[in-house]
Each structure stands twice: as C-alpha cells, then as structure tokens.
Amino acid sequence: MLYCYFHTPDGGLALGQDAAAVRRAFQDGNLYWVDLENPTESEEEILWEIFNFHQLAIEDCIATHQYPKIDDYGDYLYIIVHAVDYNKADSTFRTTELDIFLTPNFVVTFHYEPMRTTTHRRLRLKEGALPPDRRPAFLLHQILDDLIHNYSPAMENFEKRIGNIEEIIIKKPHPRVLDRIFEFKREVLNLKRILGPQREVINRLGRGEFRLIPTELRVYYRDIFDEISRYAELAETHRDFIMMALDAYLSSVSYRLNEIMRALTLISTIFLPLTFITGLFGMNFDVIPLSKHPLGFYLTIAASVLVGLAMFLYFKFKRWV
Numbered sequence: 001m002l003y004c005y006f007h008t009p010d011g012g013l014a015l016g017q018d019a020a021a022v023r024r025a026f027q028d029g030n031l032y033w034v035d036l037e038n039p040t041e042s043e044e045e046i047l048w049e050i051f052n053f054h055q056l057a058i059e060d061c062i063a064t065h066q067y068p069k070i071d072d073y074g075d076y077l078y079i080i081v082h083a084v085d086y087n088k089a090d091s092t093f094r095t096t097e098l099d100i101f102l103t104p105n106f107v108v109t110f111h112y113e114p115m116r117t118t119t120h121r122r123l124r125l126k127e128g129a130l131p132p133d134r135r136p137a138f139l140l141h142q143i144l145d146d147l148i149h150n151y152s153p154a155m156e157n158f159e160k161r162i163g164n165i166e167e168i169i170i171k172k173p174h175p176r177v178l179d180r181i182f183e184f185k186r187e188v189l190n191l192k193r194i195l196g197p198q199r200e201v202i203n204r205l206g207r208g209e210f211r212l213i214p215t216e217l218r219v220y221y222r223d224i225f226d227e228i229s230r231y232a233e234l235a236e237t238h239r240d241f242i243m244m245a246l247d248a249y250l251s252s253v254s255y256r257l258n259e260i261m262r263a264l265t266l267i268s269t270i271f272l273p274l275t276f277i278t279g280l281f282g283m284n285f286d287v288i289p290l291s292k293h294p295l296g297f298y299l300t301i302a303a304s305v306l307v308g309l310a311m312f313l314y315f316k317f318k319r320w321v
Contacts (some may be wrong), residue, residue: 003035031106068198076103
C-alpha cells in the first residue's frame with residue numbers, strides 16, 4: 001500500500017495512493033511524505049525509478065532483519081530503526097523494522113508490516129492535524145518520537161512479568177518457571193541488541209553530525225535520546241534481574257532437594273534398625289499373625305501398597321514431588 005502526502009496551493013496536504021501521484025508531486029517539488037506499507041514490487045520501484053536512491057540503501061531497505069543504523073549519502077540520510085509490537089495475547093513482543101529516507105524536501109518510510117507509528121501519523125493527517133513545522137526533519141522527529149513512545153507498553157509488561165516470576169520462585173518453583181525465565185531472558189537480550197545501536201542513531205541525529213537536521217531541531221532529537229536511554233537502562237536492569245532470578249530458582253530447587261533428602265534420610269534412619277532386627281531374626285517365630293490365614297499374603301501386599309501410597313501423598317502434601 002502506498003500513501004503519498006503532498007502540499008497543496010491552499011497550504012494543506014493532499015493524499016495520493018499511486019506511483020503517478022508520487023511522480024507528479026516529486027517533479028513539482030510538493031512532496032511531503034511517502035509511506036510504503038507492505039508495498040508491491042511495482043510500488044518498490046519508485047525507490048530507484050523516481051527517487052534514484054543508492055542501490056546499497058535499496059538493498060538494505062528491501063532486506064529484513066537489519067540492525068538499526070544511519071548512513072549519510074550526501075543528499076539524503078538512510079535510517080533503519082525498530083519499533084516494538086507487544087502482543088497481550090501471549091505476553092510476548094517482537095520488533096518491526098522501519099526504513100526511512102530523509103531528504104531536504106520530503107521523507108520516505110518503508111515497512112512490510114503495519115506499524116502503530118506510521119498508522120497514527122497518517123490518522124492525524126487524515127483528521128486535518130497539520131504539523132506546526134513542515135520541514136522533513138521535523139516529520140522525522142515526529143515519527144521517531146511516536147516509535148520510541150510505543151516502547152512503553154513492552155517495558156511495563158516486563159516489570160509485571162518480573163513481579164510474577166518473583167512470586168512463583170518464592171511460593172512454588174517449578175521447571176516451567178525455568179522455561180519462562182529463559183524466554184524472558186531472550187526477549188530482554190533481543191531488546192538490548194536493538195536499543196543499543198538505535199540509541200546511537202538518535203544520538204547522532206541530535207548532536208549536529210548531519211546538515212539535514214537543522215540546529216533548532218536538534219534539541220527535539222536529544223529529547224528522544226533521553227527517553228530511549230532510559231529504556232536502555234531499564235532493559236539492563238531487567239537483564240540483571242533475570243540473572244538473579246535464575247540464581248534464586250536454582251537455589252530454591254537446591255534447597256527443596258536438600259529438604260527431600262533430609263526427609264528420606266530420616267525415614268531410612270528410622271527403618272534401618274527395624275530392617276536389621278527383622279532380617280537378623282528372619283521373622284521365624286512359631287506364632288505370626290495371619291500366617292495361616294488364606295488372605296494373609298494379599299493383606300500384606302495391600303498393607304505395603306497403602307503404606308507406599310500414604311508416603312507418596314505425604315510427600316505430595318509437603319511439595320517434595
């Protein structure tokens with residue numbers, strides 16, 4: 001799907017949704033923003049046929065699973081950032097890549113999946129909320145600002161899951177808890193791998209390295225940098241907690257194992273002299289209850305099963321099994 005926003009003579013913004021509209025706006029110098037969402041092959045062609053972007057940038061754009069980065073091609077900047085998509089259904093999150101071309105006159109965004117960031121920005125334009133500053137660098141700031149703000153639900157979810165893991169480890173550690181800990185660890189490490197280079201991208205935009213970012217707008221990027229730095233620090237804190245939770249789980253399991261071994265040792269110690277006495281005398285007495293009873297053998301087996309079942313239920317009650 002292609003969304004092309006361009007300036008109109010009355011000072012507003014209009015929407016076109018085909019390559020012809022992009023070409024006309026580009027040739028007239030009225031182009032403002034082109035958003036390519038899950039584009040077709042013919043829509044992808046505007047990257048080189050109309051805009052004539054560098055082949056290496058286009059290859060990175062079309063490819064997936066690229067890490068955040070920023071490349072300066074002189075006349076434009078090519079930026080890769082990642083948004084976070086938190087799924088409440090299974091309490092997991094995944095990252096979605098967003099490719100951005102910043103030129104002196106317009107912005108091009110490229111992504112294969114719908115994103116809250118671009119969807120929200122298009123909705124605002126549809127509602128007639130024109131930006132106070134129509135320079136491309138300010139639009140880039142708005143997009144990045146929305147993208148980083150959307151990290152908040154994922155970080156809040158991490159904190160809730162941390163609390164749940166703490167309670168489970170204390171009350172009843174279970175092997176399934178270990179699976180949750182390792183799953184959580186993978187998610188946090190994935191988030192850290194994204195936040196590290198992404199923070200550096202925002203930092204470079206705000207420190208005056210690129211001429212396409214006006215001096216008066218750099219403070220806005222520094223504000224985004226402060227927010228993403230806070231999320232990076234939270235991710236580091238979550239990673240440290242996961243390591244502590246893993247140690248606490250292993251310690252808890254070890255403690256429970258020691259408790260079970262202590263109980264078994266106690267039982268063995270009690271029955272050891274009894275076994276010795278019965279084995280020594282061989283139970284060879286003239287009078288043994290039920291020795292002549294036709295059901296004596298079966299009663300003995302039943303008593304053994306009942307004793308074993310009673311011990312198992314006791315261990316289950318004590319949460320040793």
